[in-house]
Amino acid sequence: AQSVTQLGSHVSVSEGALVLLRCNYSSSVPPYLFWYVQYPNQGLQLLLKYTTGATLVKGINGFEAEFKKSETSFHLTKPSAHMSDAAEYFCAVAYGNNRLAFGKGNQVVVIP
Amino acid sequence: NAGVMQNPRHLVRRRGQEARLRCSPMKGHSHVYWYRQLPEEGLKFMVYLQKENIIDESGMPKERFSAEFPKEGPSILRIQQVVRGDSAAYFCASSREPGTGELFFGEGSRLTVL
Numbered sequence A: 001a002q003s004v005t006q007l008g009s010h011v012s013v014s015e016g017a018l019v020l021l022r023c024n025y026s027s028s029v030p031p032y033l034f035w036y037v038q039y040p041n042q043g044l045q046l047l048l049k050y051t052t053g054a055t056l057v058k059g060i061n062g063f064e065a066e067f068k069k070s071e072t073s074f075h076l077t078k079p080s081a082h083m084s085d086a087a088e089y090f091c092a093v094a095y096g097n098n099r100l101a102f103g104k105g106n107q108v109v110v111i112p
Numbered sequence B: 001n002a003g004v005m006q007n008p009r010h011l012v013r014r015r016g017q018e019a020r021l022r023c024s025p026m027k028g029h030s031h032v033y034w035y036r037q038l039p040e041e042g043l044k045f046m047v048y049l050q051k052e053n054i055i056d057e058s059g060m061p062k063e064r065f066s067a068e069f070p071k072e073g074p075s076i077l078r079i080q081q082v083v084r085g086d087s088a089a090y091f092c093a094s095s096r097e098p099g100t101g102e103l104f105f106g107e108g109s110r111l112t113v114l
Helices: none
Strands: A003-005 A010-014 A019-021 A024-026 A032-038 A044-050 A056-058 A064-068 A073-078 A087-095 A099-102 A106-111 B005-007 B010-013 B019-024 B031-037 B043-050 B053-056 B065-068 B075-079 B088-095 B109-113
Touching: A003 A087, A003 A099, A010 A019, A019 A106, A024 A073, A024 A087, A032 A064, A032 A073, A044 A056, A044 A064, A044 A073, A073 A087, A099 B031, A099 B043, B005 B088, B010 B019, B019 B088, B019 B109, B031 B075, B043 B065, B043 B075, B075 B088
Parallel strands: A010 A106, B010 B109
Antiparallel strands: A003 A024, A019 A073, A032 A044, A032 A087, A056 A064, A064 A073, A087 A099, A087 A106, B005 B019, B019 B075, B031 B043, B031 B088, B043 B053, B065 B075, B088 B109
């Protein structure tokens, strides 16, 4: 069965510092992997996705993620945090018919 | 440039009442998905529908919950005889094709059961 693990429900990062959010997945088939961002009282917005091909994926707002099959990981990074990055971030793996299995999310707080 | 539209955005019900949540997918999308988000939890898949058909309802509670996506009009998620544990945010998503994994989400309907 497909599943996603995100550790550390709350992540604090200083403005200008590296943002690193970890995601490990379990999948019985080659995975399609996603990162979504959710701002307060809003829906989820796609940040980036990995399906096939290049393992380093670039997304919106300066985020990128690297698919590492050997580590079953898809960690999200951004070199320099901005105040507007404060939000909740969800990693997800797709399985059959576009269903997504989500992790529990990381609430990112950016400290000025 | 209408995205996925959900209404109502906020709904308050007393225990035992019915809740109806509506979702209009993006233009050109015929696949609709409902997810539930409980506090401190990620989203959990509930049901996947195409026009007039339920494709996968493996995430739906066995009782009180139902979903439809009629030929005309929005998809509806119906919860009968609501209980406090039904309080959550319910998100609808749509896609043009199955299999890509890329879903477009609405802003959600937040149900509060008193």
